[in-house]
Amino acid sequence: MLKEESRYVKLKRLIRFYYLKILRLNGSPYQIAMGVACGVFGGCFPVIPGLPLQTVIAVAASFITRSNKLAAIIATWISNPFNWILFYYIQFKIGTFLLPIHVTFDPATWQVSDFMEIGWQGVTILMFGGFVLAVPLSIAAYFITLFVVRRNRKRKALRMLSRKN
Template structure:
């Protein structure tokens, strides 16, 4: 039991570290939130082994939107090894619903080693499904990030003022 507790503590510490890294970026809240939105959008694309597609998409989008590249790279972790299967399942369902492509693939029983066996049609379905999934998630992520960044900075300013008034 103690061993699992340590793993959860490490995960909590890691999440807090990335949260604080985002909050401490020296940029406007809008730029950071746009970077997060770019990262979430990029994170919705499938992970192709050996190709950092998600990070490349996120950083390139952040470059074009003139937003935080660091926030974009960090936010791609919305898609991580713990939830890849869920993302692939949703991407596949969206892609097969919207595209007239037939692929024999069961995302519920899928493993990472099966990725190369689905072919270009399957990859097309996953990429299109990721694009469609990424747009609303990026919009939502922008407003959530903007709220939390402004809240964090407002609290930080109030703490600094309270300390200054005590002196």
């Protein structure tokens, strides 16, 4: 029980750390929000062992949109080792629903080491499912981040004004 609580506390602290790190970034709220959206977009693609595909996609998208690259890199952690199986399962379900490709694959019992065994058809399904999942999640991430950064900066400005008086 104590070990589970400590894992939960560590995860909570890690999430708060990255949240604060994003809030403290330099740049306009638009640039930060767009960077987070690019990172979430890249983070929705499957992790391929040995290839930093998520980070490459996020940074490339942030260059194209002229947004904050560090926010994009941080936001790729939307998919992390704790939730890869869930992401792959959702990506696989979306991909098999929308593509006429049939692959025998059980995401519930899958491990990252099995990635190369699913072949190009399986990778295509996961990539397409990741793209379809990435679009609405990155749009939501943009608006949520824009709201949070603006609210945080407004509060910070009000605090600074109240200290001067």
